[in-house]
Amino acid sequence: MTDAATPLTPDDVLRLVQERDIRFIRLWFTDILGQLKAFSINSSELPDAFEGGMGFDGSSITGFNAVEESDMIAMPDASTFAVLPWRPEEQGVARMFCDIQTPEQTPYEGDPRHVLRRALERAKALGFDDFMVGPELEFFYFKDTKDPTPLDEGGYFDLTTLDAGSDLRRETVLALEQLGIHVEYTHHEVGPSQHEIDMRYASALKMADDCMTYRITVKEYARKYGLHASFMPKPLFGENGSGMHTHLSLFKDGKNAFYDANDQYYLSDVGKAFIAGQLRHSREMSAIFAQWVNSYKRLVPGYEAPTYLAWSRRNRSALVRVPMYHPGKEQTTRMELRCPDPACNPYLTFAxxxxxxxxxxxxGYELPEPMEKNLYHLAPDERRRLGIEQLPETLGEAIELTADSELVLRTLGEHMFNRFVEIKRQEWDDYRVQVTQWELDRYLPIL
Known part of the structure; x- marks a missing residue:
């Protein structure tokens, strides 16, 4: 393939398709919940697809329009063209991400990619050229979709015969690199059978596309080995859940706008105000970056997942960590948000x-002082005295905070905001009425 750093044009794509004997092109996009959707076209349809997009029925896509206004157009983004390494080489298969449009060829307001593009336009209007994102997605390998039995008892950074996933991880990394995704490093995580593959930070839109590609690639290669890869936030009781620690920075005129050589934390006013924005709005954004009932089983004190709204440099119990500055590494000045999980919709989360x-x-939000002590060890009244709030404890609490959020409404737009709140309230209602095994074991014998 051509150099992944060079954005491809439609003409490049048509040439590559011919050179590499590509027979089918999958057009990828995501629904409101971040599930990957696709349909396939014959490579002979490509010129038409680039010219006017490909029509499809959006009525059965979660969060898209109802039947009476379901006509949609998928406009392929040539710069995202890549050949799928898990498909046959002969008469191969490639993919492109699409922007979804209405029949009038205006951006469709229910398209998560459009929501992120709109947020990026606001950053540009405020003078920032680039919003850089580096997410760390953790996941588990299990025997199958019904049996969450770990494949190993390995721990953090273990490299032993216990790490049953290392060959599988290696093949997955090679595939990601073929797909134009730069992998920095990969290792066994804290939980048994838990893994992490870290992508090098990139511009937010490319990174959101890369997150979608990463998740499907990890799952495809697990399936090849007869296993199931899961990005469920908390699949195992009593073990760490899977997070998506997300590193964020803004760039202006090619320089990192978060860096200030004269500040004690090496953080500029822009960086401090940006972090203050995360802390102030995290409760109302919680249903976006932790969007499932199961997400809140991970966000509990004591399992490496942060729940308290504070920032720190070393303390991993805080919501935001600012990694220590290393001389000469000004460009890497960033903040790390530790609460998102890998089952979120990356477009909506980054937006x-x-x-x-x-x-x-x-x-001009003011950033409070950093909290360098372990927040899990503070008594509740001491936390209250320090004014440290915490994330919502359930999806039910989170979605009501989101439903009242002017920020989230502006970010998503009215159409998507209303759909999202409706879908998530329904999920919470479905969960609330369940009678679990825990309740039966606990109450049936004594009540």
Whole structure:
């Protein structure tokens, strides 16, 4: 393939398709919940697809329009063209991400990619050229979709025969690199059978596309080995859940806008206000970056997942960590948000995080002092005295905070906001009425 750093044009794509004997092109996009959707076209249809997009019925896509206004157009983005390494080489298969449009060829307001593009336009209007994102997606390998039995008892960074996933991880990394995704490193995580493959930070839109590609690639290669890869936030009781620690920074004129050589934390006013925006708005954004009932089984004190709204440099119990500055590494000055999980919709998550940070910059939010002590060890009244709030404890609580959020409404737009709140309230209602095994074991014998 051509150099992944060079954005491809439609003409490049048509040439590559011919050179590499590509027979089918999958057009990828995501629904409101971040599930990957696709349909396939014959490579002979490509010129038409680039010219006017490909029509499809959006009525059965979660969060898209109802039947009476379901006509949609998928406009392929040539710069995202890549050959799928898990498909046969002969008469191969490639993919492109699409922007979804209405029949009038205006951006469709229910398209998560459009929501992120809109947030990026706001950053540009405020003078920032680039919003860089580096997410760390953790996941588990299991025997199958019904049996969450770990494949090993390995721990953090273990490299032993216990790490049953290392060959599989290696093949997955090679595939990601073929797909134009730069992998920095890969290792066994804290939980048994838990893994992490870290992608090098990139511009937010490319990174959101890369997250979607990463998740499907990890799952495809697990299936090849007869296994199931899961990005469920908390599949195992009593073990760490899977997070998606997300590193964020803004660039202006090619320089990192978060860096200030004269500040004690090496953080500029822009960086501080951006972080203050995350802290102030994280409760109302929670249903976006932790969007499932199961997400809140991970966000509990004591399992490496942060729940308290504070920032720190070393303390991993805080919501935001600012990694220590190393001389000569000004470009890597960033903040790390530790609460998102890998089952979120990356487009909506990056969009809402950017909007919260820009809100802080535009309105000059003050950043409180860092909290360097372990917040899990503070008594509740001491936390209250320090004014440290915490994330919502359930999806039910989170979605009601989101439903009242002007920031999230502006980020998603009215159409998507209303759909999202409706879908998530329904999920919470479905969960609330379940009678679990825990309740039966606990109450049936004594009540």
């Amino acid at each position: 809402v995080l950017l909007q919260a940070g820009l809100e802080g910059i535009e309105h």
